[in-house]
Amino acid sequence: MAKLLLHIYGLIPADFKDVELEFEEPVNLRHLEEEIIKRYGQEIEEQYISREGLLNHRFVISGDKYGKKIDYDLPDLTHIEEIWFVVPLAGG
Numbered sequence: 290m291a292k293l294l295l296h297i298y299g300l301i302p303a304d305f306k307d308v309e310l311e312f313e314e315p316v317n318l319r320h321l322e323e324e325i326i327k328r329y330g331q332e333i334e335e336q337y338i339s340r341e342g343l344l345n346h347r348f349v350i351s352g353d354k355y356g357k358k359i360d361y362d363l364p365d366l367t368h369i370e371e372i373w374f375v376v377p378l379a380g381g
Contacts, residue, residue, distance in 0.1 A: 291316060291367035297325065299376030300349065301332045315365035318351060319343065325374065337376060350375050 290311045297306040310324065322343040330338065339345040351359045354371040366372060 290314070293321070293367065293369070294371045295321065295325070296371060296373045296375070297329070298373065299378070300325075300334065300337050300344075300374060301329060302334060304332070312367070314367050316367055317364055318359055318361050318366065321366065321372065344374065348376055350377060 291314045292309055292311050293316065295306075295308045295310060297308065299305075306329070308328075312320065312324075325344070326333070326338065326342060337345050337348050344351070351372065351374050353359060353369050354373065359366065359369070359372065
């Protein structure tokens with residue numbers, strides 16, 4: 290089993306979550322997003338969920354701890370230590 294540390298920042302109003310989850314290998318981005326929606330879907334702002342029931346990447350950025358973007362083309366994410374799902378704040 291693979292353990293992944295997920296940082297979920299800005300999807301839920303006024304809440305930041307750091308969650309360690311265990312998955313059977315391999316794990317892709319679609320699988321992670323389905324798990325996030327399953328666990329926190331009722332709390333996530335509607336605009337951050339796509340029509341397909343995944344995260345809306347017009348607003349949500351997914352990446353590793355170095356800022357490298359993660360997309361649906363990667364077949365396995367278990368080699369990545371930390372995965373971030375962030376809604377950037379507008380303004381300054």
